[in-house]
Amino acid sequence: MLDEAWTLSPAVALRLEPFGALAYHFGNRKLTFLKRPELVTVVRALGEQPDVRSALVAAGIPDAQHPAYADALAGLARTDMIRPRTSEQEAVA
């Protein structure tokens, strides 16, 4: 996953909260809690970076924690909170 391009699902809205954020999927109506502000930064950076690893680096996540973040992102992918970016969608940045 670390070398792939991902993005926040278009059906998802993030609501910032003191502990991190709530992510709500308007399509499947699942509510998920992002339990760290850093994870919120990563999730938001996904769409602007060429791949997941770059998003982690941009958010200042130390290399050692990349696997843990990859796990968390995989969990978010299971409910379509984030999804793989297709080739036509170019990274914005």
Next chain:
Amino acid sequence: MTIAPERPPVTAAPRPTGGSLVEQFELGLDAPICLTWELTYACNLECAHCLSSSGRRDPDELTTEQAEAVIDELQRMQVFYVNIGGGEPTIRPDFWHLLQYAVDHQVGVKFSTNGVRLTPERAAFLAGPSCAGYVDVQISLDGATAEVNDYVRGPGSYDMALTALQNLQDAGFTDAKISVVCTRQNIGQLDEFQALADRFGATLRLTRLRPSGRGADVWDELHPLPHQQRELYDWLMAKGDGVLTGDSFFHLAAFGEALPGLNLCGAGRVVCLIDPVGDVYACPFAIHEEFLAGNLLAEGGFKKVWQESDLFTELRSPQTGGACAKCTFYDTCRGGCMAAKFFTGLPLDGPDPECVQGYGEQALAGDRTIPSSSQDHSKAGPTRNQPVMLKLMTRPPTSACAESPLAGFEPALSSGAHDQKGCCS
């Protein structure tokens, strides 16, 4: 230019970071997760245990324009969905308009109804593209048979609910909810409720009876007996996987293993109630002046009440467990339901009246004063739809059924995806 506040604001201690999700939720959020909005106090029924003592419309109920403004504000605050109830919300003439307005403004709706207005046409509308899957329908049913249901909800109410479920199913509306308040009379029908849900392609939702509203008058007779609480717990453990509970049974955690979901009283922290006149209470089961935080028609609107009211600030400050702190189950039971304690006259920092360790019964046997209700919209005289139970009582009653806080898991960094279970509608 605003005028300086007359009172200094209550300042909360700096918020600790980290900790569990429950701990973070206890400190409150910028906007509620589980918001219940009762649109009217009017109701066609008069259920014996109505949490909001509904029956008659209040002349000061929000106008259509005021209600639209509330939805606009909820959209700005990113309250992603609301639980709409009453009274019977569908008898407000602008109900369907407000439903559409909410959906069009990214505020999903789950509404509770006794089914009175769920005609085939309305069912088709709900299943159709204009609701875009943003609408959940919850039909209240408090008995798996007419006999048990109509005893508390009134004659004809069982057939009305089943007709509504049939109309929804025929229209292709998927996954309606059958919402049951668990009582002494219906705990033995859990399998039958599940069979009913299966028959209509619906999801079963079980919630706890609280002594709120008219529920206070009938609680002694309706609330499950200790061995029935055990029966309910065992049933949920064995068969509760696909069943919604609104996380309302966390006091049962003290039987052993905690039930799935977030174990916490969300009142004023992640949960609140907007009543038909715009008053904001800590929880739908706490409609009493003690838990009134403010009115959203005042300057600053709902946001100011939610974020700055003295009551909510206090509810978000660290609480002591009182007499419960020594209990081994305090971590998951958290002393149970604030509203249940309040309306039975028990101290808020002590055990729940239905404490499964038996401390509630002891407390109930001691000195206590049951608070008098601070609002009552019950119908004045006896009516045709009055449930048998009420005829046996001296004082009138109506409808609605709801529940409580949140649902959650705690994996490392994120998450847990929840359907909208974990709320209070």
